[in-house]
Amino acid sequence: MTDPDDHAASLEEYGRRVRAWLEEHASGLPADPGLDAARAFMAALYDAGYSGITWPAEYGGQGLGQPEERAFQQAARDFALPLGVFGIGLGMCGPTLLSIGTEEQKRRYVRPLLRGEEIWCQMFSEPGAGSDVASLQTRAVLDGDAWVVDGQKVWTSVARQADFGLLIARTDPGVPKHQGITMFVIDMHDPGVTVRPLRDMTGEAHFNEIFFDGVRVAPDQVVGEVNGGWSAAVTTLLHERVSIGMGAARTxxxxxxxxxxxxxxxxxxxxxxxxxxxxxxxxxxxxxxxxxxxxxxxxxxxxxxxxxxxxxxxxxxxxxxxxxxxxxxxxxxxxxxxxxxxxxxxxxxxxxxxxxxxxxxxxTNEIMRNIIGDRVLGLPREPQVDRTVPFRDLKVGTQEKEAGR
Ligand SMILES: Cc1cc2nc3c(=O)[nH]c(=O)nc-3n(C[C@H](O)[C@H](O)[C@H](O)COP(=O)(O)OP(=O)(O)OC[C@H]3O[C@@H](n4cnc5c(N)ncnc54)[C@H](O)[C@@H]3O)c2cc1C
Structure with a gap:
């Protein structure tokens, strides 16, 4: 077993090295230096061994523990690191792929994500499905050797910069809404994907709306199980809430x-x-x-x-x-x-x-309170009369009965 004093000393040394590196590479950097400079910074961070500190080494991470991650975050607190555009990949998409992705997906996607070569977004919300995201209507239909995706997403952060995104789509409207959803990796450069900026009250266009028009997706881009997308989405959302809360505590x-x-x-x-x-x-x-x-x-x-x-x-x-x-x-x-x-x-x-x-x-805050009530405090669940009804029989969003094929 490692001597705790030795471990503490080596952690201190690790923290000192991180700080020295950040002083050399991150001092005076604006928080938003532009996309090319942000990518270059991320690549340098990766090459120095400070990207994916706790992520498994076989997929490009450092394979270290939470103490090293914490030492890094403590040192990083004093610098404005231009990492915002990578937040969804690092905080949500990467951890989802590591939890439930296939071996090929982890080998293909995780390292470029950690190096900042590929930016990721998360496509869950729709005009008619936000808090109740299981009511989503974007659909994916199996056609020969590919899934074909049609529909719309909204409020998607960093979609304009993204190379890939995790999408949840309806793959079986004949079962209750939580059971007929599948998660896919989408190539954001596909010609069937159109991304339009939405301006918010900061004056910037942080998020976007996205249209999918006959986007063909290979079956090996399914993340988790076909029709098991709800539990995949919950995995992403749990990572999201922890990464928003704990991330903000460190910045x-x-x-x-x-x-x-x-x-x-x-x-x-x-x-x-x-x-x-x-x-x-x-x-x-x-x-x-x-x-x-x-x-x-x-x-x-x-x-x-x-x-x-x-x-x-x-x-x-x-x-x-x-x-x-x-x-x-x-x-x-x-x-x-x-x-x-x-x-x-x-x-x-x-x-x-x-x-x-x-x-x-x-x-939203109301949804957080519902989750805390149900799953942390063990209070009775909100009544949900639509949980056992096939999706195609529900009145949700713009769905007409015959459109819910
Ligand atoms: C800064 C920002 C970044 C975002 N980035 C992304 C992203 O990258 N990807 C993505 O997919 N989405 C993203 N979103 C969308 C976000 O997930 C949704 O806005 C959110 O889930 C709420 O959905 P909605 O806007 O449709 O509101 P609605 O669900 O229509 O809610 C409207 C109001 O009704 C309340 N309400 C709804 N249901 C209940 C209930 N059961 N009990 C009590 N009150 C309820 C809500 O709390 C809210 O006040 C982002 C949003 C913001 C603001």
Whole structure:
């Protein structure tokens, strides 16, 4: 067995090496330096051995443990790493492929994902299926040697930059809605895939709508079982909630207690009892969020998966983000909506306009509360009268009875 003192010393050394590498390669990098520079950074991170730290070595990861991952994240907290565009691949698609992908899929896709050569997106939500994503209507029909995909997805983050995406589609409308879904890997460069940007309230087009028109997909691109796509999707969503909550615990929060108390001090508001009370509330909420995430990471280190408890972290993050928006508008006044500046209140304003999305993306606050009630607290499930009815007999989205073939 390794001596714990030796292990701690080698971890410290590991953390020092990470920091030195980041100082050399990431100091002064803008958080969004453009796609080519982001890819180059990711490739350099991979070559240095810091991408996929806990992922299996046979697929391109480093095969190390959570302590090394944590040491990396601690060092990375002080740098603005341009990794946003890779977040869905690293946080959701890669872990899904590693959990339930075939050997060929893992060998084909994981290494280029870790090197930033291939960007991934996640195509679940549809115009008529968001919270109730099992009502999805995009369909895949087996035609000779391929599945043919037709339909529409919406709110797909980074789809314009993506090379591949995980799609869930209806493959059997004759069974209840959760049972006739299959997950596929989709080549986003296929001529039958059209991606259109959707502008959000930050002024940017972070997400997109996607149209599939007769996209042919080989059977070896099915992820998990045919008609087993619901459990595949749940695997992705569990990774998503943990990665949103725990990821945010490790990255800079522009509208944090620290940033807002500095802003209050600069404006001579720190002695104002109303402002102080709001800041204290925010501090408490931040501490609760950080402590919960510290506990979840310790559990992951001990081999206990957070499962549905990832939803607690995601819900706390959404509440914290909205709360900090309130406090920021109190302290900054009109400046809290002053976009444009890269630093100071401009940076806070940008983060705030992104904030409400946090209560929706990855599952809304209401859905998180339902999951926590059902699966963490063991409360009775929400009644679902449509769980046993064949999909084609349901009235969902734009489905007409005869269209639900
Ligand atoms: C920033 C961001 C990024 C996103 N990225 C992606 C992505 O990459 N891929 C992807 O597939 N999707 C993505 N989404 C979409 C996201 O998953 C959906 O917006 C979300 O699941 C909610 O679905 P909806 O928008 O259709 O709202 P709806 O499901 O129509 O919900 C409307 C309202 O009804 C409430 N509601 C619905 N059902 C219940 C219920 N059973 N009990 C109580 N209240 C309920 C909801 O909480 C909400 O307030 C993203 C969204 C955002 C904001």
């Amino acid at each position: 800079e929060r522009p509208a944090s207690f620290a940033a807002l108390s500095d802003a209050a001090r600069e404006r001579g508001l720190l002695e104002d009892p109303a402002v102080r009370e709001q800041l204290v509330d925010l501090y408490l909420q931040e501490r609760a969020f950080d402590l919960l995430n510290a506990r979840l990471s310790q559990e992951v280190r001990a081999g206990i998966q957070p499962g549905a408890r990832g939803s607690v972290s995601k819900l706390l993050l959404a509440d914290l983000t909205l709360r900090s928006a309130d406090v920021a508008s109190e302290i900054l006044g009109p400046e809290s909506v002053a976009h444009g500046a890269e630093e100071g209140s401009g940076k806070i304003a940008r983060a705030l306009s992104w904030g409400p999305g946090m209560a929706l993306g990855g599952g």
